[in-house]
Every structure is written in C-alpha cells, then in structure tokens.
Amino acid sequence: MKVIPFMAWRRFAAGFSLLAMLVAGGALATRSLNWGLDFTGGTLVEVAYGDSVNLQEIRETLEDSGYEGALVVAFGTDRDVLIRLPLSYSDEQGVAMVEILREAASVPVELRRIEFVGPAVGAELREQGGLAMLLALGLVMLYVGFRFQAKFAVGAVLALAHDVLFVLGYFSLLGLEFDLTVLAAILAVIGYSLNDTIVVADRIRENFRKLRRTPPMEVIDVSLTETFGRTLVTSLTTLLVLLALALFGGEMIHGFALALLAGVAIGTYSSIYVSATVLLAMGVSKEDVAIPVREGGNEDGSQV
Amino acid sequence: MLNRYSLWKNLMILGVVLFGFYYAAPNLYAPDPALQIGGASGSQTIDSETLLRATEALSDAGINHFGEELQDGGKSGLIRLGARDDQLRAQSVLARALGDNYIIALNLAPTTPDWLVSGGAQPMKLGLDLSGGVHFKLEVDVAAATERRLEMYEAGIKRGLREERLRGLVRLQGRRIGMSFRDEATREAARSVTFDLYPELRLDRVDGDESWELFAEVTDATIKEVVDYAVDQNLTTIRNRVNELGVSEPLVQKQGSNRIVVELPGIQDTAEAKRILGKVANLEFRLVAETNAAVTERQRFEYRGEGRSGMTEWLEREIIITGERVSNAAAGFDQNGQPNVSITLDGEGGMLMSRATRNNIKRRMGVLFIERKYRTRYEEDESGAEVAIKIPFDEKKVLTAPVIQSALGAAFQITGLDSPAEASELALMLRAGALAAPITFVEERTVGPSLGAENIALGVKSVQIGLALVVIFMILYYRVFGVAAVIALTTNLILLVACMSLLGATLTLPGIAGIVLTVGMAVDANVLIFARIREELARRMSPQMAINAGFERAVATILDANITTLIVAVILYAVGTGPIKGFAVTLSLGIITSMFTAILGTRALVNLIYGGRRVDSLSIGPLPKRDPEEAAA
Numbered sequence: 001m002k003v004i005p006f007m008a009w010r011r012f013a014a015g016f017s018l019l020a021m022l023v024a025g026g027a028l029a030t031r032s033l034n035w036g037l038d039f040t041g042g043t044l045v046e047v048a049y050g051d052s053v054n055l056q057e058i059r060e061t062l063e064d065s066g067y068e069g070a071l072v073v074a075f076g077t078d079r080d081v082l083i084r085l086p087l088s089y090s091d092e093q094g095v096a097m098v099e100i101l102r103e104a105a106s107v108p109v110e111l112r113r114i115e116f117v118g119p120a121v122g123a124e125l126r127e128q129g130g131l132a133m134l135l136a137l138g139l140v141m142l143y144v145g146f147r148f149q150a151k152f153a154v155g156a157v158l159a160l161a162h163d164v165l166f167v168l169g170y171f172s173l174l175g176l177e178f179d180l181t182v183l184a185a186i187l188a189v190i191g192y193s194l195n196d197t198i199v200v201a202d203r204i205r206e207n208f209r210k211l212r213r214t215p216p217m218e219v220i221d222v223s224l225t226e227t228f229g230r231t232l233v234t235s236l237t238t239l240l241v242l243l244a245l246a247l248f249g250g251e252m253i254h255g256f257a258l259a260l261l262a263g264v265a266i267g268t269y270s271s272i273y274v275s276a277t278v279l280l281a282m283g284v285s286k287e288d289v290a291i292p293v294r295e296g297g298n299e300d301g302s303q304v
Numbered sequence: 305m306l307n308r309y310s311l312w313k314n315l316m317i318l319g320v321v322l323f324g325f326y327y328a329a330p331n332l333y334a335p336d337p338a339l340q341i342g343g344a345s346g347s348q349t350i351d352s353e354t355l356l357r358a359t360e361a362l363s364d365a366g367i368n369h370f371g372e373e374l375q376d377g378g379k380s381g382l383i384r385l386g387a388r389d390d391q392l393r394a395q396s397v398l399a400r401a402l403g404d405n406y407i408i409a410l411n412l413a414p415t416t417p418d419w420l421v422s423g424g425a426q427p428m429k430l431g432l433d434l435s436g437g438v439h440f441k442l443e444v445d446v447a448a449a450t451e452r453r454l455e456m457y458e459a460g461i462k463r464g465l466r467e468e469r470l471r472g473l474v475r476l477q478g479r480r481i482g483m484s485f486r487d488e489a490t491r492e493a494a495r496s497v498t499f500d501l502y503p504e505l506r507l508d509r510v511d512g513d514e515s516w517e518l519f520a521e522v523t524d525a526t527i528k529e530v531v532d533y534a535v536d537q538n539l540t541t542i543r544n545r546v547n548e549l550g551v552s553e554p555l556v557q558k559q560g561s562n563r564i565v566v567e568l569p570g571i572q573d574t575a576e577a578k579r580i581l582g583k584v585a586n587l588e589f590r591l592v593a594e595t596n597a598a599v600t601e602r603q604r605f606e607y608r609g610e611g612r613s614g615m616t617e618w619l620e621r622e623i624i625i626t627g628e629r630v631s632n633a634a635a636g637f638d639q640n641g642q643p644n645v646s647i648t649l650d651g652e653g654g655m656l657m658s659r660a661t662r663n664n665i666k667r668r669m670g671v672l673f674i675e676r677k678y679r680t681r682y683e684e685d686e687s688g689a690e691v692a693i694k695i696p697f698d699e700k701k702v703l704t705a706p707v708i709q710s711a712l713g714a715a716f717q718i719t720g721l722d723s724p725a726e727a728s729e730l731a732l733m734l735r736a737g738a739l740a741a742p743i744t745f746v747e748e749r750t751v752g753p754s755l756g757a758e759n760i761a762l763g764v765k766s767v768q769i770g771l772a773l774v775v776i777f778m779i780l781y782y783r784v785f786g787v788a789a790v791i792a793l794t795t796n797l798i799l800l801v802a803c804m805s806l807l808g809a810t811l812t813l814p815g816i817a818g819i820v821l822t823v824g825m826a827v828d829a830n831v832l833i834f835a836r837i838r839e840e841l842a843r844r845m846s847p848q849m850a851i852n853a854g855f856e857r858a859v860a861t862i863l864d865a866n867i868t869t870l871i872v873a874v875i876l877y878a879v880g881t882g883p884i885k886g887f888a889v890t891l892s893l894g895i896i897t898s899m900f901t902a903i904l905g906t907r908a909l910v911n912l913i914y915g916g917r918r919v920d921s922l923s924i925g926p927l928p929k930r931d932p933e934e935a936a937a
Contacts, residue, residue, distance in 0.1 A: 129879075202861045237777060248769055
C-alpha cells in the first residue's frame with residue numbers, strides 16, 4: 001500500500017488546530033454562547049398562524065399588552081412564530097399571551113408548544129452539562145489509559161477536548177442556539193470522535209509490534225494510511241444520515257444535527273492529526289506498547 | 305471447515321432475529337383514537353348500560369365509533385373512534401351525555417393483534433414531544449418549609465414553657481431558636497421541656513454573665529425530613545388529582561430531593577391542569593350533633609370512602625378548627641399495637657381544640673374533608689352555539705367521627721381504626737389540609753398535538769432517507785458484502801425497536817435522532833471488517849482466509865471503540881434529563897444491537913454466501929493498491 005505521509009504535514013495541522021482553538025476560545029470568552037431556554041430560563045411560545053404573518057404586528061400587539069422584552073422571530077416558515085419572554089415573566093404568562101395573540105389575529109392561531117423553565121432549573125442544567133462533559137472526558141481517559149497506555153490516553157483526551165471546543169466555538173461564532181439537544185450532540189461527538197481515535201490507536205499499537213525496525217513517525221503514517229479508507233467511509237455514512245437529519249428532521253433537532261455535522265467532520269480530522277501528533281510529540285515508541293513478557297515459565301510450558 | 309457457522313449458531317442468530325421481529329411488530333399497528341370513560345370517584349364502576357348510553361350518544365351525534373369494551377373489571381370503559389379529528393368533539397358529546405359523575409379522557413387504544421399481545425409484545429411509548437401533552441416540574445420551597453417548621457417549634461416551645469411556668473425569653477435566630485433565662489435551674493427545666501417536645505432539635509447551652517442561654521437548632525436531617533414529607537404529600541395529592549383531569553396515562557414522579565415531575569399526555573389546557581394540580585383540599589373539625597339539637601344548628605354529611613358509602617352523620621354547624629391549623633398527622637400504633645393517627649395542631653389550633661373538647665368528653669367529633677369540584681352546565685351564547693360552563697362547588701364528606709376520650713390539646717390521637725391501611729389513608733387526608741411547604745412550578749412544557757404528529761413524521765422521514773443513503777452507498781462501495789451489511793443494518797434497526805418496546809423505553813424526538821445516528825455509526829463495524837478483508841486480499845491471502853482474518857482481527861478494535869462510546873452514552877443517561885435520557889437510551893441500545901448484527905449477523909450472511917466452497921474472488925469492491933516495494937519484499 002502506498003503510505004501517505006500524514007505526519008509530514010503535522011506542523012501545519014498543529015498550526016491550524018491551535019489557530020482554531022484560539023478563535024474558538026476567544027469567541028467563547030467574548031461572545032459566550034447563545035444559551036437556549038433550557039439553560040437561561042424564561043418562557044418560549046411557538047404558534048402557527050393560519051396564513052403568513054407580519055412579525056412587526058405581533059411585536060406591536062405584545063408591546064401594547066405590556067409584554068416588554070419579548071423576542072419575536074419566524075421559525076422555519078413565515079407562518080410559524082417563536083416568541084421568547086425573559087425570566088421576569090411567570091409561568092402563567094405563556095398561556096395568557098397566546099390568548100392575546102388569538103384575539104388580535106384575523107386568522108386562526110394554533111398553539112404548537114409552550115416551554116417555561118425556572119431560573120434554578122436553568123442554572124442547574126448548565127452545571128450538570130459541564131459536569132457531564134468533564135466526567136465523560138475523565139472516564140474515557142481512564143479507559144484508554146487502562147486498555148492502551150497513558151500516552152494514548154493523553155492523545156485521545158486532547159483530541160476530544162479539541163473537538164468539543166471546536167463545536168462550542170462554532171456555535172458561539174455563528175450565534176446558533178445552544179440548548180439541551182446540542183449538549184447531547186456534543187456528548188455524542190465525544191463518543192464518535194473517540195471511536196475514530198481508538199481505531200487509529202489500535203492500529204498504531206498493532207503496527208508498533210509488527211514493524212519493529214521502522215521509526216515511530218513512519219509507523220504512525222502506515223497506520224493512518226491503513227485506517228484512512230475506513231475513517232473516510234464511516235465519516236461519510238455518518239455525515240450522510242446527519243445531513244438527512246439536518247435537512248428533513250425539522251426545526252426542533254436542527255441544532256442537534258448541526259452540532260453533530262461539525263463534530264463528526266472535526267472528529268475525523270482530529271483522530272488523524274491531533275491524537276497522532278500528540279503521540280509523536282510525546283515520543284511514543286514500541287516500548288510503550290510492548291506485550292508484557294510473561295515470567296516464570298518457559299516455552300514448552302514444563303516446569304523445573 | 306473455514307467460514308461455516310455451525311447449525312446451532314445459525315439457529316441462534318435466526319432465533320434472535322425472529323425474536324426481534326416479533327417484539328418490534330406491534331409498532332406497525334397504528335393505534336385507534338379512543339375515549340376512556342372513568343368514574344369521577346375511585347370506587348365508581350362503569351357498567352355496560354353506561355357504555356350503551358355513551359355509544360348511543362355518539363351515534364346520535366354522527367360520530368363513527370366501534371369496539372367499545374369494559375376494562376379493568378369495570379373500572380373504566382373504552383370506545384374507539386373512526387377518526388382522530390372527532391376525538392375532541394366526541395369527548396364533549398360524552399361529557400354532556402354522561403354528566404359530571406364521569407371523566408372522559410382522550411386515549412390512543414393499541415391495535416396490537418392477539419398473537420402479539422399473548423407474548424407480551426407492546427408498541428413503544430411515545431414521549432410528550434411526539435404525542436403532545438403537558439410536562440410540569442414542581443419544586444418544594446425548602447427555605448419556606450424550614451421557616452414554617454421553625455415557627456412551629458418557636459410557638460410550641462413558648463407554649464410548653466408557659467404551661468410549665470418557666471419564665472424566659474424565646475426568639476427566632478436564623479435556623480436556631482434562642483432562649484435565655486435568669487438562672488440555671490430554669491434553663492435546665494426548659495431544656496427538658498424542649499427535649500420532651502421536640503427530641504429532634506439539637507440543644508446547646510451557653511453561659512453568659514447574668515444569663516443562662518439555651519439554643520435549639522434544627523438539624524439538616526430534620527429539614528430533609530420536612531422536605532421529603534412535603535414532596536411525598538404533594539406526590540400523593542397530585543396523583544389523586546391527575547385522575548380528575550381525564551388523562552389516560554399520566555406520570556407523576558419524584559425527581560431528586562425536592563422536585564416532582566408530572567407528565568400528562570394529550571392535555572392541552574395547561575391553565576386548567578395547573579388549577580387542578582395546585583388546589584388545596586381542606587378539613588373541618590366539628591362536633592357530632594346531639595340528637596335533640598335544633599335542625600338549624602346541625603347539618604347532614606355523607607361519609608367518604610368505599611366501605612361506608614350511603615352512611616351519613618349529623619354534625620354541628622359550628623366549626624372548631626379548619627385544616628390550616630393541622631401542622632402534622634402521622635399514622636402509627638398505640639401501646640396496644642392498634643393502628644392510630646397522631647395529629648399535631650399549631651398553637652392557636654391547640655387552644656381552640658382544648659376549649660371545645662374540655663366540656664364535651666364522651667361526645668364524638670367529626671372530621672370533614674372538603675374538595676372543590678365542578679358541575680358543568682350547558683348554555684347558549686349570543687351566537688347560539690352551546691358552551692359548557694363550569695360551576696364550582698365544595699363537596700364536604702365525613703372522614704371519621706371518633707369519640708372524644710379526654711380534653712384534647714395541640715397533640716392528640718385518633719384510635720379505634722380498623723387497619724394500618726385505614727390509618728395511613730386518614731393521616732394522608734388530614735395532612736392534605738396542612739400546607740407543609742409551598743410548591744412552585746419551575747418548569748413547564750406544552751406540546752400541541754399537531755407538532756407531536758409532525759415530529760413523528762419528520763423523524764420517520766429522516767430515518768428513511770438516512771437509511772436509504774447509507775444503503776445505496778454501502779452496496780455501491782462493497783457490492784455483495786455491502787448487501788450483507790445492509791441486511792445486518794436493517795435487522796439492527798428492528799432489534800433496536802424491539803429492545804425499546806420490550807424495555808418499555810419512551811421514544812422521544814432526540815431518541816429518533818439517536819436512531820438516525822445509530823444507522824450512520826452502526827455500519828462502522830462492517831466497514832472495519834471489510835477494510836481488513838480487503839487489506840488481507842491485497843496481501844494475496846486466499847479469499848476464505850481473508851474473510852476469516854478480517855472478522856477475527858477487527859473484533860478487538862470494534863469492541864474497544866464501542867465500549868468507549870457506551871461509556872459516554874451511560875454518562876448521558878446518568879446526568880441527562882427527559883429528552884436527553886431518551887437519546888442516551890437509543891444510543892446505548894443501538895451500540896449493543898449493532899455489535900451483534902454487524903459481527904455475528906454479517907458473518908452468518910457472508911458464511912452462507914461464500915463459506916464452505918471454493919471461491920476465487922470476493923465481491924467486496926476495489927482493493928487497496930499494493931506498494932511495489934512491499935510486494936517485492
């Protein structure tokens with residue numbers, strides 16, 4: 001098989017990764033995330049009008065009725081409207097608001113959904129989400145360290161952290177709403193990217209044992225080349241279904257699909273460049289993956 | 305022989321697949337829209353005559369219906385409807401025809417055929433985001449509950465000291481009750497009074513100059529008890545009230561330490577739901593009227609409960625105390641081992657009770673349970689359309705009427721109960737009046753029925769399209785092996801649905817997303833195996849050997865990769881709530897079923913196609929190009 005010199009490009013890739021991380025970190029620090037209702041608390045109402053509707057009129061109706069700070073946006077089509085109220089409104093305001101809209105409209109107004117999240121719940125979910133991510137990273141590190149070796153664990157976790165930060169930065173930069181489903185998607189990205197990283201790590205370990213005289217960089221290149229076909233095919237099938245989900249799954253899981261699309265793409269890249277580059281930088285060698293020599297027995301199993 | 309599965313292995317795989325088909329099958333049968341008729345009170349049964357009246361009313365209104373039946377031995381009745389659009393109209397027709405003694409709930413009746421039902425196969429449950437309905441999260445206010453409890457302690461200690469004629473200053477200080485006395489003897493006496501009254505308080509002595517102080521502190525354990533108590537009390541009352549709302553499959557569940565989750569599928573009117581869930585039942589304590597009392601001074605009430613329906617009791621019009629004065633009621637046993645209920649009143653309640661009972665020993669005292677109910681009246685509005693108007697009224701029924709054995713104070717017992725079950729039921733009812741802690745709605749989600757239906761349609765569509773894309777790609781790229789992978793993938797979907805149905809897991813929109821993701825990721829195992837086989841073939845290994853080596857070598861990698869993903873899925877399940885849990889469930893089940901189908905299932909298929917015969921080439925798509933140097937080596 002023609003070996004692709006992946007590692008020859010590692011400095012360039014490391015530069016790209018660092019830049020991406022800086023941009024993502026900067027975006028998160030300055031713009032934060034566009035937290036969804038699940039995390040901020042407040043009231044969200046989705047209504048469907050019988051005909052296309054003028055958002056400005058809705059805004060005026062709401063303002064006249066004393067709903068200040070209401071955010072009115074179109075949701076998918078020009079008939080579906082999403083209204084978000086800040087935390088200062090009580091849990092009863094959603095229903096009351098729909099009544100006001102019904103009276104003001106000349107066409108039927110259908111209630112699609114109301115969500116009310118109290119302030120304590122929002123803060124708690126945010127805390128839980130962060131905890132879940134750290135817990136996932138920690139446990140994965142333990143498992144990989146146990147099954148492979150510490151250097152592999154560091155590589156895997158750095159790759160995962162890289163992917164998570166990338167998707168968070170992407171959501172922050174584009175101002176996409178970050179809700180509970182997006183959090184689930186990010187945890188799924190951890191799972192997916194890990195899958196990829198493990199497959200590559202597995203092959204690197206196998207090749208270190210097989211190609212005993214080859215320098216580490218070449219072993220990694222050979223391993224990446226051998227798994228490259230599989231990496232591409234799996235990413236492709238996953239991206240295909242995610243594309244179907246993003247295009248046909250509806251508005252409620254659009255954010256979920258977008259997060260996973262970005263995550264799977266970057267996860268594919270990071271399993272090649274981040275984890276392998278880290279391994280190489282830490283000076284991985286065949287000693288790290290040597291099968292421990294059994295003691296106290298000789299080849300034919302007889303004992304003396 | 306290489307690449308042949310033994311008969312038992314093939315049979316086992318076939319068995320698992322058939323099992324999957326069987327338990328997934330109920331999901332193919334769309335449920336019928338239906339109405340469920342239940343009695344307004346728990347003991348009421350539905351008979352065939354009621355059912356007949358209901359079906360006749362539906363026929364008169366021109367609503368297509370069928371398959372009426374009695375369920376749970378007459379506890380409820382079910383009528384299936386021809387069209388979902390008729391459901392709401394049919395509900396109001398039945399409400400009108402049967403009156404306020406019946407509760408009509410919207411329902412979806414499964415149409416699972418008998419040959420599936422007999423094996424315990426059921427369709428998946430749909431989450432609220434797919435079925436439409438209301439989700440509430442209520443929270444007990446811990447701070448307010450603590451404060452209320454402290455006030456009760458303060459009043460109780462003040463009263464106790466007064467009764468023992470111990471002079472001192474009692475005041476509330478944060479989470480402590482501070483007491484200061486003039487001399488040490490008084491403090492020691494006060495200490496034992498406080499300890500006898502409330503052994504759960506932690507008592508601390510502090511000596512100052514000229515003052516002897518005592519601090520009673522509420523422990524965390526007590527506060528936890530107060531909150532648990534409030535949560536349990538609310539859980540029970542909410543469970544009772546949910547029935548009034550006419551929901552066929554409600555869910556009322558404790559979450560964490562101080563939250564309650566209520567899910568009501570099919571409910572649209574959140575305002576009504578909140579009103580019913582939030583209302584407080586109340587109690588009245590009144591003396592049983594003497595037989596010679598004037599009619600103007602007495603009132604007749606029915607007994608509440610199944611065993612004593614029809615029995616009545618004459619009570620005095622004058623109320624001794626109401627339920628707000630009850631601070632606690634607990635079921636227990638007296639020294640003879642007989643079930644009893646201990647009641648604690650607040651300070652003023654104790655005073656009123658003692659005043660009323662002092663001169664009425666050997667008379668009986670009735671406890672009335674008051675519930676707000678609604679009567680429906682039908683009127684025509686100005687446009688001539690008929691509208692239902694709900695008129696509230698208080699329903700008062702007697703819970704119990706025990707004999708007063710001695711003058712009662714702030715704490716007394718009701719004895720002579722038939723069973724421990726009756727005692728705990730009575731304690732629960734008595735507590736219903738007492739607001740142990742205020743409860744607030746901290747989360748509320750309503751999904752309209754059209755959005756739910758749309759979510760299902762979109763979800764199914766994305767699964768279909770995603771699956772189609774993967775199928776096309778796999779067959780083009782891996783040819784015959786691709787076909788085997790696609791069959792395994794489809795089987796995986798069926799097994800996943802079967803597992804979810806069997807475990808009674810709830811399908812949510814993120815759950816569907818999880819299924820879609822599983823479709824994309826499940827082929828990974830096959831891709832790994834096939835890539836290995838191609839590599840081995842490129843190394844000039846014989847086809848049979850290559851198949852064998854490909855499967856064997858890829859398994860370790862697949863296991864490692866999937867176990868780590870499973871770790872993440874389990875974490876998701878553990879920390880996630882609601883929809884996230886749904887996603888985690890489908891993801892982890894999908895990983896497990898995909899390992900079975902991709903490794904064992906595909907192998908069985910490949911063995912059937914190629915195994916046990918001479919094969920010159922495999923239809924697995926283009927092989928990786930060999931490096932000339934490597935070939936030479």
